[in-house]
Amino acid sequence: MPAHPLLTADPKADYLAHADEIRAAVERVLASGHYILGPEVEAFEREFAGYLGGGQLIGVANGTEAIELALRAVGVQRGDAVATVANTVSATAAAIEQIGARPVFVEIEADTMVMSAVALAAALARGPVKAVVPVHLYGHPTAMPAIMELSRRHGAKVVEDCAQSHGAAVAGKKAGAWGDAAAFSFYPTKNLGALGDGGAVFTRDAGTADAVRLLRQYGWRQRYVSEIPGRNSRLDELQAAILRVKLRHLDAGNAARRLLAARYLALLRDARLRLPEWASDAEPVWHQFVVRTPRRDDLRAHLAARQIHCGVLYPVPLHRQPAYARPQLLLSETERACAEVLCLPVHPAITPADVDRVSEEILRWAKS
Ligand SMILES: Cc1ncc(COP(=O)(O)O)c(C=O)c1O
DSSP: OOOOOBOSOOHHHHHHHTHHHHHHHHHHHHHHTOOBSSHHHHHHHHHHHHHTTSSEEEEESOHHHHHHHHHHHTTOOTTOEEEEESSSOHHHHHHHHHTTOEEEEEOBOTTTOSBOHHHHHHHHHHSOOSEEEOBOGGGOOOOHHHHHHHHHHTTOEEEEEOTTOTTOEETTEETTSSSSEEEEEOOTTSSSOOSSOOEEEEESOHHHHHHHHHHHBTTEEETTEESSOOOBOOOBHHHHHHHHHHHHTHHHHHHHHHHHHHHHHHHTTTSSSBOOOOOTTEEOOOSOEEEEOTTHHHHHHHHHTTTBOOBOSOSSOGGGSGGGOOTTOOOHHHHHHHHHEEEEOOSTTOOHHHHHHHHHHHHHHHHO
């Protein structure tokens, strides 16, 4: 019998694992007659804010707009410089550019592949930076104590990109709870994923929360009266009800990912690959399990031929993409990471036996 295919993400399996609860939640919304910004959104906002340690959560349409609205709410305007990394999805830069602000790409740490505080210090020293957007890539939190200290010293605001880090923590505090605001995506493949688009801004600052609430719906505080220029970026009731179910399973899902990651780490010790590294005070949530090799494409093809489908997040750094090209900018660690990374299947639908199968194939490849 041919081996069953393994995928880097499997949102359908995640739906099926909680199908009864999700169907009940969807039925509840359908019967309620309330479909936009209603009790489910309010309950989810309260519940996820509580999960993050207390603060305010504002549901929005997707993660990209969460970043954009958070940046606007902390005061970023047209022409401002916003420091971020280049080994991220285009959404991070697109959110900055929607404001007419300018992404300034800073180098990553060679080992953890998240923003380097040393590189950020250099960028902050070079010129005024209005805000910093660290990306907690692959579920590995950035070194937030250092990033916050530097940003505060230079008067820069911090908006954490938490699209891949629901539940991660650093120095005992959740990713998202460090900055002036944080942006979450609930794209279906995320650790906390909806069954459609969704996003949220989290903040502990009442003024920032108020600004995002106005921005997400036409600038309205009072219906039909725009206090500021706003837009439509609403989270709908169906997605919020589904997210409430998924939130109840987030910690269990992250625990399952941790076990799988530990198994990969043990089995792949001698595989001649660079294995994931993280800071001693970081608690990653393994959105991705990322190995590195200069022979990445060869390994990827070897695994794909055996029905093991791996992702590459991300093959081309933003400063080498046509839309964001910076021909003069050299970010050698970022470029090396993008050339070498391979994301192995790691999510709650993957079993320990699947990890054994992937690892065996990798070890076989390593000997070839
Ligand atoms: C790091 C990062 N930032 C931002 C986003 C954008 O989120 P969305 O697709 O919900 O707009 C994503 C998700 O794709 C992401 O992974």
